[in-house]
Amino acid sequence: MTFPLYDNGLLSGLFLGVLFGYALEAAGFGSARRLTGQFLLTDWSVFKVMFTAVVVAAFGLWLFQMIGWMRPGSYYVPTLLLYGTFLGGALIGIGFMLGGYCPGTSAVGLASGRIDALVYMVGMVAGSAVYAMVFDWIRPLALATAGPQGWTLPQLFGVSDIVVIAALAVIAFIGWKLGTAVERRFGGPYTAEKVLAEMDGLEAPEGRDFGRVQPAE
């Protein structure tokens, strides 16, 4: 078998999008409070889920190349633009703490009924337009200090892929244990029940019987 199939059609997009959206929702990433809990130290799910996914995907790509299903260099690897990549990542970090989502999770937030996610999306469209307006001024900074095309950590450190993947698995494990200890100290992580009960509590008028709404843990 030979991968990638390079199928970028409608069904490919829909199918992979459904998997992506389902996984993010199952992780609880349709909830802005659970997501932002990462940086408030109350919920380390963003770190845990993301690092697990990175290790699983990286190991799978390595395995596919080992058994000859995929050739090295046959799939897209983003190129580093030191300032652009780092500053862009930082702006997204700030915007995430203000807005509650990143772009992908905002789609899951909307799919989970969150109106704030829809407003956030309007903001993203506006922010993209602002970038286009100032692109000529910002281009020298954005495209400066481009690293080698498709530069990877194994190339940077001069080790094989599986060494980097093993190191990432160790970092993920240590971060996981640390995160679990910290989030418990801060009363987390958020449960689906708590997030939704507190939403219901906010929406309901004063003095009404809250029925099944549970007190905060």
Next chain:
Amino acid sequence: MNAQPRPFWHPLAAGTLLGVALLLTFAITGHGLGASGFFARTAAWLANAIAPEWTASNSYFGPFVRSGNPLASWISWEIVGVLIGGFLGATAAGRFRLGIERGPSISAGTRLLSALVGGVLVGFGARLAQGCTSGVGLSGAGSLAVAGFVFLAGFFAAGFATAYFTRRLWQ
């Protein structure tokens, strides 16, 4: 009243499913998952509808509209899929809730304003980084790209640095 929601998945289970989805995406399409590209394309599409001449001559949006409808792209279908997958998961588990999610100490108006401002920063930042947490962070790190880890370093550093000043929005 709403039925009791089912718990979120254990992070190991959700992360594994997400990793498999990402691996399948590489195997089927030759690239990773993304999200912000759709919103940039939506912006180019809207700009083209409002001011076609400006859009065509703009150095960033121009290339998007030159080859036809900027929304006619794999990533648009992927985002439609994300909406469907998220909706199916949320409704099946009793986690769909129409409303504004916010901390108990701010008003709905403050929450929507912060969502809008946050969205603008993220929309801009994602263009600067040529992708977002999905496209550069998750997919980049999954392909072991240096760019993916530099992105995540910026994202996590800024997130922790901003947390103290934004905590009232959420707690």
